[in-house]
Structures are given as C-alpha cells and as structure tokens.
Amino acid sequence: MNPASAAVGIMTDYYAILGVPQHAKEEQIKAAFRKKAKIWHPDVCSKPEAHERFMAISKAYETLIDPARRARYDKAVLPARASAMKAARVSVRPSPSLLTEKFAAGVIGMLFIVVLSLAILGFAVPVAVPVLILLSRLLLRMTKTIGLSVVVTYTVLASTLLLSLLLLGLGIAYLSL
Secondary structure (H helix, E strand, O other): OOHHHHHHOOOOOHHHHHOOOOOOOHHHHHHHHHHHHHHHOOOOOOOOOHHHHHHHHHHHHHHHHOHHHHHHHHHHHHHHHHHHHHHOOOOOOOOHHHHHHHHHHHHHHHHHHHHHHHHHHOOOHHHHHHHHHHHHHHHHHHHHHHOHHHHHHHHHHHHHHHHHHHHHHHHHHHHOO
C-alpha cells in the first residue's frame, strides 16, 4: 500500500490499481481495465488472490469511468494523497552504504580486468585463475544486490581511473628522465 492510500484510510488508489495516470482519458482507463481483467479474472487466473484482485480492478474501473464518481473520488483522495506524499518524501541522496557497495563493485571489477589481462598475457597464470574465480563470485553477488548496470558502470569508472593514474605515472616518469 502506498503512503497516499494509507493516509486516506480505507480508500485505495484506483489509478495505481489500473496503472493509469490521474489525467488518463476514458480510452486509457478502458484499455487498462481490459488488460488487467484478462490477467486477473477468476475464470482465467488460478491464483488464490485472483477474485480479490479482480474485484478491486472492477471497483477502480467503475469509479474512474463514471465522471461524477471520479470527481468525488478525486476530491476526497487527492488532497490526502498530496499531503501524504509530501510527508513521505525521502532524500534523493544515496546512502553511504550503497556508495560503498558501488565503489567496492568498481574496484573488484577493475581488479578482475587487471588479473584477467595478466592471465591472458601469460603472467602468473597459476595465481590468476583462483583470483579470477574469487573475483567472479564477488561480482556475481554484487550484481544480484545492486544490479548489473551499476556494477558495469562503476567497473568502467574505476578502470578508467586506474588507467589515468597509470598514464599519469608514466608521464611523470618520462619527464623525470
């Protein structure tokens, strides 16, 4: 249940049930109802909650399709939803633990690339294979918790940082000759 529905009490968010925006036209509401009804109709769906869901979908449709009932619903629900959403607003800043996980994923991904490169080049192959297996397991675990795209993004960022530092070190070594 979303915060707006909780604030209203027993009123539920009919827009969310049908998956339509608040400014949805009649055609959108009908299409959304048909789509949901095909999925949750008790004659089609064998899940135990199918009847209950279908009844909620039907109630939402009946309320939103009738202009007078929809206006009464919006008048009763929208002010409470707005105040609940304002109260439930959360910070958009990611938590420090999430940033730490992302940073760790990037470092582990970068190490994976470095060790894999060394193994491909033939350096320290007996040592590289167990390390690659360990790093692969860590990356897979992180992918499940924070997502593949995040792991890939931070791996690329960390690898780019490492390459930049390596080139900077080579440049400084060249200049000091």
